[in-house]
Amino acid sequence: xxxxxxxxxxxxxxxxxxxxxxxxxxxxxxxxxxxxxxxxxxxxxxxxxxxxxxxxxxxxxxxxxxxxxxxxxxxxxxxxxxxxxxxxxxxxxxxxxxxxxxxxxxxxxxxxxxxxxxxxxxxxxxxxxxxxxxxxxxxxxxxxxxxxxxxxxxxxxxxxxxxxxxxxxxxxxxxxxxxxxxxxxxxxxxxxxxxxxxxxxxxxxxxxxxxxxxxxxxxxxxxxxxxxxxxxxxxxxxxxxxxxxxxxxxxxxxxxxxxxxxxxxxxxxxxxxxxxxxxxxxxxxxxxxxxxxxxxxxxxxxxxxxxxxxxxxxxxxxxxxxxxxxxxxxxxxxxxxxxxxxxxxxxxxxxxxxxxxxxxxxxxxxxxxxxxxxxxxxxxxxxxxxxxxxxxxxxxxxxxxxxxxxxxxxxxxxxxxxxxxxxxxxxxxxxxxxxxxxxxxxxxxxxxxxxxxxxxxxxxxxxxxxxxxxxxxxxxxxxxxxxxxxxxxxxxxxxxxxxxxxxxxxxxxxxxxxxxxxxxxxxxxxxxxxxxxxxxxxxxxxxxxxxxxxxxxxxxxxxxxxxxxxxxxxxxxxxxxxxxxxxxxxxxxxxxxxxxxxxxxxxxxxxxxxxxxxxxxxxxxxxxxxxxxxxxxx
Numbered sequence: 001x002x003x004x005x006x007x008x009x010x011x012x013x014x015x016x017x018x019x020x021x022x023x024x025x026x027x028x029x030x031x032x033x034x035x036x037x038x039x040x041x042x043x044x045x046x047x048x049x050x051x052x053x054x055x056x057x058x059x060x061x062x063x064x065x066x067x068x069x070x071x072x073x074x075x076x077x078x079x080x081x082x083x084x085x086x087x088x089x090x091x092x093x094x095x096x097x098x099x100x101x102x103x104x105x106x107x108x109x110x111x112x113x114x115x116x117x118x119x120x121x122x123x124x125x126x127x128x129x130x131x132x133x134x135x136x137x138x139x140x141x142x143x144x145x146x147x148x149x150x151x152x153x154x155x156x157x158x159x160x161x162x163x164x165x166x167x168x169x170x171x172x173x174x175x176x177x178x179x180x181x182x183x184x185x186x187x188x189x190x191x192x193x194x195x196x197x198x199x200x201x202x203x204x205x206x207x208x209x210x211x212x213x214x215x216x217x218x219x220x221x222x223x224x225x226x227x228x229x230x231x232x233x234x235x236x237x238x239x240x241x242x243x244x245x246x247x248x249x250x251x252x253x254x255x256x257x258x259x260x261x262x263x264x265x266x267x268x269x270x271x272x273x274x275x276x277x278x279x280x281x282x283x284x285x286x287x288x289x290x291x292x293x294x295x296x297x298x299x300x301x302x303x304x305x306x307x308x309x310x311x312x313x314x315x316x317x318x319x320x321x322x323x324x325x326x327x328x329x330x331x332x333x334x335x336x337x338x339x340x341x342x343x344x345x346x347x348x349x350x351x352x353x354x355x356x357x358x359x360x361x362x363x364x365x366x367x368x369x370x371x372x373x374x375x376x377x378x379x380x381x382x383x384x385x386x387x388x389x390x391x392x393x394x395x396x397x398x399x400x401x402x403x404x405x406x407x408x409x410x411x412x413x414x415x416x417x418x419x420x421x422x423x424x425x426x427x428x429x430x431x432x433x434x435x436x437x438x439x440x441x442x443x444x445x446x447x448x449x450x451x452x453x454x455x456x457x458x459x460x461x462x463x464x465x466x467x468x469x470x471x472x473x474x475x476x477x478x479x480x481x482x483x484x485x486x487x488x489x490x491x492x493x494x495x496x497x498x499x500x501x502x503x504x505x506x507x508x509x510x511x512x513x514x515x516x517x518x519x520x521x522x523x524x525x526x527x528x529x530x531x532x533x534x535x536x537x538x539x540x541x542x543x544x545x546x547x548x549x550x551x552x553x554x555x556x557x558x559x560x561x562x563x564x565x566x567x568x569x570x571x572x573x574x575x576x577x578x579x580x581x582x583x584x585x586x587x588x589x590x591x592x593x594x595x596x597x598x599x600x601x602x603x604x605x606x607x608x609x610x611x612x613x614x615x616x617x618x619x620x621x622x623x624x625x626x627x628x629x630x631x632x633x634x
Contacts, residue, residue, distance in 0.1 A: 028087075029073050030238040031104060032056065032214040035066060035197050047242055048210060050091055053154055054243045055210030058198040063206075066197040070106060070190040073216070078191040080106070080116060082184065083570075085222035086159045087237055088118070089213035095122045095150040101207050104214060105200040108193045113139055114200060115193055118159070122150050127159060127166060131182055132189070144168045144176050154212070160221040162570040172227035172484065175569070213239050221569040225535030227484045274299050315615065316628035318360055321348045324619035324626050326373035329606040332383060332405060337610065338363065339617060340385060341626065342371035350374075350387065352412065358612060360628065364411050366403065369393050373604075377428035379435045379457055385412050386437065388423035400426070400439060402464070416463055421450055427478035431487050431509055437464050440475040440491065448474035448497045454489075454514065468513050473502055479528035483537055483567065489514050490539065492525035499548040500524035504541065506574065518573050523560050537567040539574055 035045065035056075044060025060066050071078070088103055095101060098121075105117035105128075117128040127142040147170060149155055160167045164183040167175045197214070198207030215222075215237045222237065272283055274294040283292045283299060292299035322345035329339045337355035349367040353360035370390040377384050383405035392398045400423045404415035422442040429436050435457035444450045452472040455464035474495030481488050487509040496502050504522040507514035524544035531538050543562045565574035603621035607614070614631040 027217075028237040029216040029218070030214075030240065031073070031195055031216055032197070032211060033238065033240040034068050034072050034195070036240050036242060050152075050210060051154060053089075053091075053212055055089075055091060055212040056240070056243070057210055058207055063196060063199040063201050063203065066199060067194045067201075070193045070195060073195075074190055078189055080185075080188040080190050081216075081218035082186045083162045083219055085161070085217040086118065086157075087213060087215040087217065087222050087226065088157045088159075088211075089154060089236070089239075090149070090157075090209055090211050091152065091154050092120070092149040092209040093152055095120070095208075100126070100205050101209075102196075102198060102200050102205045103207060103211070104198065105196045106190065106193055107196060107201055108191075110192070112201075113137065115188060115190065117200065119200075119205065120147070120149055123148055125149070125157070125168060127161075129184055130188065131185055138182075140180070140182050142166045142178055142180055144178065147176070156213070156226060158221075158223045158226055160223060160570045162221075162568070165570045167221070167223075167570050169223050169227070172223075174485070175223070177570075177572070212243060213237070222535065223569050224483060224532075224537055224567075271299070312616070312629045312631055314627060315630040316359055318353065318617070318626040318628060320619075320624045320626055321345065321351050321365070322624050323621050324603065324624075325371060325621055326604045327606050327617055327619040327626065328374035328376050328385075329608045329617060330376035330385075335410070337608065339606070340374040340376070341619060342373050342387065343368065343624075344370055344621075346370065346391075346393075352385075355610065358610075360617075366412065368401075372424050373426065375426035375428055375437075377435075377437070384415065384428075386426045386428070388426055388439065389420065390422050390424070390442070398422075402437075418455070418464065420453075424475065425477050427480050427489070429480040429487070429489075436467065438478045438480070438489065440472065440478050442474055442476065442494075446497075448495050452478075452491065470507065470514065473497075476525065477527045479530060479539075481530040481539075488517065490528040490530075492528050492541065493522065494524050494526060494544070495547075498550065500544070501546055501548055504528070506539075520565065520574070538564050538577065539567070540564045 044065045046057045046059055047054055048057050058066055100119050100121050103118040106115045108115060113130055114128045115130045119126050123146060125144045125147040129140050131138045131140055155171055158169045161184050164179050166178045169175045213236055276296045278294045279296040281294050290301060292301055320341050320343055322343045324341045324343055326342040327339060331337050339353045339360055341351050343350045346367060346369045349365055350371045351362055352364040354363040368387050368389055372388045372390050375386045384402055386402045387400060389400045398420060399417040400420040401414060402416040403412035406413045420439050420441055421444040423439050424442045425440045427438045436454055438454045439452060441450050441452045451469040452475055453466055454468045456467035458465050472491055473493040475491050476494045477492040479490045488506055490506045491504060493502050493504045501523055503519040504525045505516060506518045508517040522541055522543055523546045525541050526544045527542040529540045541563055543560045546560050561579035563579050564577045566577040568575050602618050604619045606617045616629040619626045
């Protein structure tokens, strides 16, 4: 679809959290590391291991020995961030029923009140903060109930704070959300304040467990970053160096040895096999100037020189059966690289091309009826290719077709016909191990307000069966994406029969079906695309034009902005981040134009790689000629 163009056509500005943005960078602030000197040894602190992870045991007799000035973290101003996350990895021993223990506090020297703090009891977690706006100030407490930490196991907590909203995730489980009357203050002074680790400046409530991680992340919800790791309990945004390489005791004597100090083998040359036998071995790829580590099944990039795009050159003119509405590039294991073009006219229909001797050559023709798009997907060892047909066939029947790869015939054969109505797009996805296929129906006759359909794969019958219908309005595109344990499906609604200025919808998977999550006003929406920058999740919509039959048409109704939305996990919604203006992400500055490519009626882009390099394939909706472009990098 329009995804590659969409991603190149965005300008992302670095949003830094309102008035606090100049206090420090939006990077993880390691509270625990500030307690330790450069040598890693500190009085009153001991490094212990439990269940394969290391942590700090706080043993100081005086609480002030476990304190440091807040100014060491807040370098540029003396205010606490208004929006932030606190990430804690800890191991808690049994806690008496009525006892509370403090993980940390931030306290002003002249006041006994807690500016910011975190403490726990056997079944609760309490977040404390000071409200200076109230007369004389006031201590506030946000309580999360049914939080059991005292089980001698490692747990990772992510507390996200934004205004009146407080959200707690324990070990990446479902978040516990609390909304309170008093918001976290937008300008909380930390002047002459200090952080106290494991206490509130007194012995009562002293922390008795192990602390591995205590990080303050300004301006962001850290949940996506933590919960994408395989072992989220061991995930570290930032941990003290002394906890990263902990020596283990030798069996024979009291000498300490580091486990990483043994046999390290680096292989040079072409890509070697990566199996359990090569696990923990390195491979240096001289051509890419990269160092890779074998994890037992695949080579993981450890260090790689970033390539810079110098220019794009025309590589191949791909003559197609007719104008091309969409293109899909895919690889069939042990067979090769293919491209399927969705062509307008029938006959001759659409075509599949195979990459042979550095070029795409015609491999198979397939009868289609004003095809709009292809979707390649697999279910187990089965390989499928679905086409979205926009028009009826010669018999007046309106079908879109799912084709299956035949290993015996080495081509795609008809597998299942599905009734559709001016189908524009297919989306294939998996939820909880089950395969789904969603078709977006554009219109039925002159009626644009019709149902699009989600099909579920039935392993018993080997067919797709209707699972759910969703009302859509002249829809163009589905976009499936997952965030942590949650699955979403966004539909781009384009035209309701009178106007393109209508709502597109985002649905969330709950209890076996998709339910409405959020509605966003769009203007002839043609495509949704989700993407990530760091731990931030963005959803971009490509608006095509603004039209309403009830009002006079503007001089140029195609002059319309598209938009990017960012997920705010605390608020549980996507909020507008910016309108789309220019191209290519460049860190803090945003997207700038990288290259201008001459195209004729370009409808779709696909990027792909071969052993010879990186390429782009674009389809033309105005002429029976698509082009392969080769990227030249250094």
